[in-house]
Amino acid sequence: xxxxxxxxxxxxxxxxxxxxxxxxLLLSTGIADxxxxxxxxxxxxxxxTQALAPLPARWPQRLELGMGSSPGKAAEMKATAPFGFRYQxxxxxxxxxxxxxxxxxxxxxxxxYLQDSVANGIIPVFSYYMIYxxxxxxxxxxxxxxxxxxxxxxxxxxxxxxxxxxxxxxAFPDNLVVLHMEPDFWAxxxxxxxxxxxxxxxxxxxxxxxxxxxxxxxxxxxFAQAVKRxxxxxxxxxxxxxxxxxxxxxxxxxxxxxSDATVDALAARTAAFYISLGTPFDVTFVDATDRDAAFKQxxxxxxxxxxxxxxxxxxxxxxxxxxxxxxGQRIVQWQIPLGNTKMRAVNNTWGxxxxxxxxxxxxxxxxxxxxxxxxxxxxxxxxGGGAAGTTCACDGQGDGVTNPAPINGNILTSLSADDDGxxxxxxxxxxxxxxxxxFGAATPTPTPTRTVTxxxxxTPTPTRTxxxxxxxxxxxxxxxxx
Numbered sequence: 001x002x003x004x005x006x007x008x009x010x011x012x013x014x015x016x017x018x019x020x021x022x023x024x025l026l027l028s029t030g031i032a033d034x035x036x037x038x039x040x041x042x043x044x045x046x047x048x049t050q051a052l053a054p055l056p057a058r059w060p061q062r063l064e065l066g067m068g069s070s071p072g073k074a075a076e077m078k079a080t081a082p083f084g085f086r087y088q089x090x091x092x093x094x095x096x097x098x099x100x101x102x103x104x105x106x107x108x109x110x111x112x113y114l115q116d117s118v119a120n121g122i123i124p125v126f127s128y129y130m131i132y133x134x135x136x137x138x139x140x141x142x143x144x145x146x147x148x149x150x151x152x153x154x155x156x157x158x159x160x161x162x163x164x165x166x167x168x169x170x171a172f173p174d175n176l177v178v179l180h181m182e183p184d185f186w187a188x189x190x191x192x193x194x195x196x197x198x199x200x201x202x203x204x205x206x207x208x209x210x211x212x213x214x215x216x217x218x219x220x221x222x223f224a225q226a227v228k229r230x231x232x233x234x235x236x237x238x239x240x241x242x243x244x245x246x247x248x249x250x251x252x253x254x255x256x257x258x259s260d261a262t263v264d265a266l267a268a269r270t271a272a273f274y275i276s277l278g279t280p281f282d283v284t285f286v287d288a289t290d291r292d293a294a295f296k297q298x299x300x301x302x303x304x305x306x307x308x309x310x311x312x313x314x315x316x317x318x319x320x321x322x323x324x325x326x327x328g329q330r331i332v333q334w335q336i337p338l339g340n341t342k343m344r345a346v347n348n349t350w351g352x353x354x355x356x357x358x359x360x361x362x363x364x365x366x367x368x369x370x371x372x373x374x375x376x377x378x379x380x381x382x383x384g385g386g387a388a389g390t391t392c393a394c395d396g397q398g399d400g401v402t403n404p405a406p407i408n409g410n411i412l413t414s415l416s417a418d419d420d421g422x423x424x425x426x427x428x429x430x431x432x433x434x435x436x437x438x439f440g441a442a443t444p445t446p447t448p449t450r451t452v453t454x455x456x457x458x459t460p461t462p463t464r465t466x467x468x469x470x471x472x473x474x475x476x477x478x479x480x481x482x
Contacts, residue, residue, distance in 0.1 A: 052377055053328045055439065056239045056282040058176040060084050062436040063374055065428050066125065067393065068335070068384030071113055074120035081429040087125035087180070087334070087382055088113055090165065093133035094157040100130075101164055110168040118175050125178040125241075125382065126169075127334075130161060131185055142188040146201075149189075149223065155204035159213060163230055170235030180241040180285050180334065181227055186273070187248030189220045196249075196273040198224065224277035239282035241332065244270050244323060253315050254289070255305055263315050267322025274327045283379070284329040288316055290386025292339035292353035299389065313360060313369070317376045324377030333373070336361075336383045339391040343421025344403045345414045350389050351397035352419050354408065358383070362427035367437065374437055383424065393424040 055061070064084025069077055077083050090100035090110070103109040110126065117124035131145050134154050138144040148154045169177045194200040198220040205222035206213050212233055216222040224242075231240050246253055249269045251262075258266070274284070289296075289306060296306040308316075320331050339346055339355030342363075346352050360369055361381060373381075385392060395417040402421075403413050415422030 050325050052439075053324060053330050055330060055379065058237075059239070059283075059330075059379060060123075062438045063370065063378070064123075064380045064436065065431060066122075066380060066382040067338075067424075068382070069122075071109070072116060074116045074122050078120045078122060080425045081432050083122055083428070085123045085125050085178070085380055085382055086117060087127055087384065089127045089129055091129045091133055093135060094130050094161040095135050095154060096133065099133075099161065101161060107164045107168050110165060111171065114169065114172050114175070114177065118172060123176050123178060125180055126165070127180040127183060128162070128165065129183060131158060131182055134158065141184065142191070145182075145185050145188050146192060149185075149203040149220070152204050152207055156208040156210070159205075159208055159210050159226065159230070162227070163210075163212070163234060166230050166234035166238065169238050173237050175237060177235070177238045178241055178283070179231070179238050180243065180332075181281075183243045183285070183287065183334075184245060186220075186243055187245035190248035190270075190273045191250065193220075193273065193276075196269050196276065198273060198276040199278070221276060221278045224281070225279045228279045228281075242274060242277075242281040242284045242329070244274065244284050244286050244331075246270055246319060248273065253319060254308070254312055257311065258315070260315075260318065263318050264322050267319050268326055270319075271323050271326035274323075274329070281329070283332055284323070284327065285332045285334045286320065287335045287386075288333065288357075289337060290335040291390050292337040292355035292385070294339060294348045294354040295337075295387070295390050298348055298353070308356060308360070313372075317372050320373070320378060321376035329377070330379045331377045332380045332382060333378055334382045335386050336381060337385060337390060338383055338393050338420050338424050340420055340423045341408055341410055343412050343414060343423050344406050344410050345401075345419065345421035346391060346410060346423075347404045347407050349404075351391065351399075352402070353389075353391050354410070355391065358420075358424050358427060362424075362431055370437060374439070379439070392419045393422075394418055 065081070066083050066085025066087060067077070069086035069088065071088070074086060077086055092099035092102070100109055101107040104112060113126075114124055131148050132141050134148045134157070136147065136151065136154070138147045148158075165179070169179070189198060189201045189203075190196060192201050199217065201220040202218060203220050203223045205216045205218050205226050207218050212230060213226050216225050216229070227240055231238050246266050249266050251258065251266060253263060253266065274281075288308075291306075293304070293307040296302045297304050323329070324331055336357050337353075337355040338358060339353045340358050341354050341356055342359065346354050348354055361373075362370075364370070383393070396419050399419075400417045401414045402419075412421065412423075415426055418425065
């Protein structure tokens with residue numbers, strides 16, 4: 001995640017207590033779905049489990065993998081494995097002269113990316129990350145997105161820019177397109193809210209004068225409603241995705257290692273903020289981390305605090321389950337780092353940093369780790385780095401096949417020139433060859449009692465970087481497909 005955990009935003013005790021009580025009610029009665037008013041429960045094998053939220057319209061009926069993919073690379077992806085998704089940032093700001101709409105004339109960048117994706121049978125995902133880099137902005141991301149959201153001229157340009165996206169995507173009415181709206185923005189707005197209520201945070205919506213937005217409130221709740229209204233007007237084939245970040249509550253569970261009760265309370269608070277938007281999104285994206293653990297260890301100097309252990313994965317699954325049930329949302333895990341600890345190519349140098357997420361998810365012969373996430377409501381895993389220098393499942397460093405001396409037990413020789421030694425491509429291909437996991441009833445389990453003791457020694461919560469480096473091709477020319 002790119003957002004900065006605001007250490008000054010200490011957890012608010014009263015909301016946590018109330019949220020814990022709310023979770024207890026949710027788990028005991030099944031009252032959760034923001035749209036339907038309740039979640040049905042059923043008994044399987046003598047254990048009661050809540051039904052998962054419905055899949056978005058046109059969504060695949062099995063757990064799909066995907067990855068960040070540059071323009072023109074869809075066929076290359078498909079040749080590796082039958083990936084379900086590929087994603088591309090839309091960034092650069094709405095009033096800077098460098099935004100995505102300028103990468104090709106009149107927003108055709110989106111058209112060409114869609115053509116490439118559709119021709120190769122891959123669902124395109126666009127991560128719309130525009131408000132932060134717009135003008136006038138501010139020195140840090142949290143202040144910048146808030147200032148821009150409350151600047152009438154900026155938001156007039158913003159809504160016109162978003163409308164252009166929908167017009168381009170709406171030209172493919174028979175194809176599912178996913179728009180991932182403003183990663184981190186919602187968490188920053190939650191930190192400014194009163195009582196985790198988006199309606200308490202101002203933002204320019206109807207005040208911009210766009211006819212399509214007339215009558216909508218000038219709040220962050222109105223912001224969400226504007227996205228939905230523009231989608232409904234111009235591109236009903238687009239699934240709009242919310243972005244949930246638990247650090248919007250003031251806590252990051254990867255660094256704080258909280259109790260189950262606290263995880264449940266934080267899940268309830270993140271769901272409460274989403275529900276306060278007053279309009280349903282089609283799916284929710286989350287990013288547990290966007291940089292390899294060793295990247296943060298050696299580049300940011302976090303002392304190894306970003307490495308995940310079994311306890312971290314258990315807490316993450318619990319958080320996602322709680323949010324999914326309370327918000328009535330299926331979940332996409334997005335921008336998962338691509339490092340590994342197996343291949344000699346990944347030796348903690350620039351572009352070759354170690355991590356263990358790919359191993360945990362795709363190198364588990366039992367598939368239980370994947371199934372745990374599916375049962376929690378996850379419907380896709382999208383892999384990719386969030387900064388220059390993170391590990392790529394490609395030859396991003398242009399250094400060809402590398403096999404430096406082993407470190408930390410990474411003794412396997414490279415399978416390809418990819419900077420991760422070809423590990424991700426191998427495991428993704430094997431996942432599909434074995435058979436993608438179909439969606440069905442959640443595996444019933446009693447209320448979990450975690451017995452895993454985290455093995456890593458955590459350091460105090462580090463201050464997150466707030467400067468994204470997403471490698472967007474600002475002036476890339478894309479040749480239209482014939």
